[in-house]
Amino acid sequence: MAFKSYVLVCGGTACQSSKSEEIYKNFIAELEAAGIKDEVQVVKTGCFGLCEKGPIAKVLPDESFYVKLTPSDTKEIVSEHLVKGRPVKKLLYQGEETKKLAKIEEIGFYQKQFRIVLRNCGVINPEDINEYIARDGYAALEKVLFQMTPEQVIEQLKISGLRGRGGAGFPTWLKWNFTKEVNDFxxxxxCNADEGDPGAYMDRSTLEGDPHSILEAMTIAGKTIGSNKxxxxxxxxxxxAIHRLEVAIQQARELGLLGKDILGSGFDFDIEIRLGAGAFVCGEETALLTSIEGERGMPKPRPPFPAVxxxxxxxxxxNNVETWASIPVIILKGGAWFANIGTEKxxxxxxxxxxxxxxNSGLVEVPMGTTLREIIYDIGGGIINDKKFKAVQTGGPSGGVITADYLDTPIDYENLQKLGSIMGxxxxIVMDEDDCMVDIAKFYLGFTVDESCGKCAPCRVGGRQLLDYLEKISKGKGTREDIAKMKQIGNAMKxxxxCGLGQTAPNPVxxxxTYFEKEYLAHIDDKICPAGKCKALITYSILPEKCIGCGLxxxxxPVNCITGEKxxxxxxxxxxxxxxxECYSVCKFGAVARK
Amino acid sequence: MTTVTEPVKLTDGLQQFIAEWKDRPGNLIMILHKVQEEYGYIPRQVAIQLSKELDVPLAKIYGVITFYHFFKLRKPGKNKISVCMGTACYLKGGEDLLHELETLLGTGVNSTTDDGIFSIEAVRCVGCCGLAPVLMVNSEVYGKVKKDQLADILAKHRES
Known part of the structure; x- marks a missing residue:
């Protein structure tokens, strides 16, 4: 039976943490109470991407986009919008750019996006395989099983120009071809879903919102290179994400899309989930494989490469989650279609x-070649509180910062590398004038030092030394020679x-x-932290001429160190x-000075 | 440290899991996950028992446990507070939340309050960067947390 309207409620992790589950249940209850539960279908989808404004719900067919909902708002949406056909304006997304009520296609956040990987996120119910199938799901697998030879699949991948999305950007077709050519069974x-970069969650959202796309792509790879597991x-x-994958694997098995003799083709393939246990280094492929084997996740020298x-x-x-999620689309639409999007390389x-x-914090998917400025200002809406943009950090602990001068650089693997960062x-992560670059470098180094597995000395010892220098500088005890030393150690580590962890760990430093040497020198020569972040270098004092003695x-x-008469x-x-x-942030009269 | 020598009886859920996984390659990490799910941490006696059942040296089991941040050797509090220290949360004041919690609970990070009700942990990105700063109490996620909300959050879980 066809429904008159649909309510899509975001079931991503961020929205679930702000009660989207309750909102989903309330919608069902309210629709039942209003007597229209047969006319409106409520669907719990994956992430819509605009996490900042969650919890989110979208009403179809008119595409009304409700944001920041509370469970009690559902009553009004049902009685006004779904019963009487009058959208509840106060709950709709208010487009800041246009100051008018927006439908999803009018929202700046979505306008410059182009969704391939996230094509089904926020659209289908990830726990229902039929919704995936209705959106051409498993059609690519069918094509690969019955109409294409393994060589043709690899040829399409080659034409598509798809490169690994996990960070290094190695051509995917080449990886597949190496493995296919080896005669060893x-x-x-x-699938590398060990998303360890602090500040990245695209793989999580893809798995939560569209788990079948990963299963389908892995099965396609199995058929192409001759693997059954x-x-x-x-x-x-x-x-x-683990739960949704388990549900998806079960449903795919029931429909004969995983397991023995898939779709009667005679090809067997099955998938098993293995859990990581909180080790960043396991995102490196050789370490990850060691971890699946049940061992300490230490990397191994390459070659031999995993393909052999x-x-x-x-x-x-x-391959990484995002790479997998692109593959069914490439097979269906053709490599040439995919190659049309993006930059030359x-x-x-x-x-x-x-x-x-x-x-607008959230997940965004853009064609390669989009500039950082478009992402930060057109999609992201600019900096909070209209503060000054300072830098954007890409690639997490393996990447670097990019400054305002380079905001018009089109994003691709090579350009980011030229700027001293990586795609990752x-x-x-966008930073404003209140963020101290020495502190940021220290934050990332603290992370990589903690995550270094300790197998090779350059990473184990070099990382520690870099961190020691940074700590020294942030305490105002650094010297100019320390900067030269850090460069020397960093280049040696590279x-x-x-493995990739140690080779890229010096990048943030x-x-x-490179871009903020002046800020380092301010810490070293003048003993000040311009952003006011490094605690050893700042003092708070009260300006007597501004203080009215309110006592707040x-x-x-917290340590009762402020005194004075009323x-x-x-x-x-x-x-x-x-x-x-605390005093600095609570004072309403600007009477606390930070130097 | 108490030293108990008699072998412990593994929970039924764990025994069943071990039986299912015993002959599968690379099973150790998956079994350790199950142990932690059942006990909240990996008790030494259970590790010793595992070593016998799986015929894996105890040293190897400890090698794996101590390599991965996720596995715990000490019993956590009744309510486990995890403060996200991912980059987005760090920039938006995750560290301040951690310090405030330490002050409120009178205990440091990676330790448990004397009454055993709370333990505090600093964790890597929990993948809710849009809601930074984030903390989790058990499996409940709190987003855009401000320091002055912490007392209420603690009170809510103290009672339950």
């Missing part, structure tokens, strides 16, 4: 997790480390030194001050 297919290695910290000796020393194709689209000091998995700061001070200027006891900044 069994072979394995692996796939593994999905996923972070244990992603329980919802991978999981259990057998030929293995390993980087084809297709890329998903970024746009976060940090940005108005797609984290894109050349001598065993080297790129902040004294009451809020209606008289107060004083901070510097010896006891822990520099938490």
């Amino acid at each position: 069994p072979k394995y297919i692996v 796939g593994y999905i290695y996923i972070r244990a910290e992603y329980p919802l 000796k991978g999981l259990w020393q057998k030929p293995t194709v390993i 980087s084809k297709g689209t890329k998903v970024f997790a746009l976060t940090g000091k940005i108005k 998995s797609g984290g894109m 050349r001598a480390s065993l 080297l790129s902040t030194i 700061c004294a009451r809020r001070c 209606r008289q200027p107060h004083v901070i006891d510097q010896s006891a001050c822990i520099k938490c900044g």
